[in-house]
Amino acid sequence: MRALLWRSGRAFPLSLLATHLRCPICGSREIAVAFEVPPLPRPKEEGHNRYLIEQIDACGCVVDTMYRSRFNAAERLLDKLIEASPGRRFVFRDGGRVVRTHPPRKT
Numbered sequence: 001m002r003a004l005l006w007r008s009g010r011a012f013p014l015s016l017l018a019t020h021l022r023c024p025i026c027g028s029r030e031i032a033v034a035f036e037v038p039p040l041p042r043p044k045e046e047g048h049n050r051y052l053i054e055q056i057d058a059c060g061c062v063v064d065t066m067y068r069s070r071f072n073a074a075e076r077l078l079d080k081l082i083e084a085s086p087g088r089r090f091v092f093r094d095g096g097r098v099v100r101t102h103p104p105r106k107t
Contacts, residue, residue, distance in 0.1 A: 051099075053078050056089040078102070 014035065021031045049067030051074035057063045068074035078092050082102050092100040
């Protein structure tokens with residue numbers, strides 16, 4: 001898609017797309033293009049567990065994962081885990097974003 005946008009520009013009508021394509025096997029320009037509109041994303045359910053804490057082993061693999069639906073609850077859980085086992089490594093995530101690591105990363 002990026003190559004098509006770069007080559008043809010954003011104003012290029014999709015109805016003319018087939019005229020610019022060629023079959024990679026036989027070289028024919030008789031191409032049929034079908035468009036499929038993706039479904040609308042479903043809203044996230046209330047109370048889902050958005051925040052997670054991963055315990056990481058020495059190799060960097062996830063050993064255990066704990067979920068919480070509220071930020072404060074996840075933060076308190078992380079503090080308790082660190083206090084109970086200070087030598088272990090943990091990552092606190094908000095979805096895919098890393099909020100905090102223990103021990104803290106050196107940047």
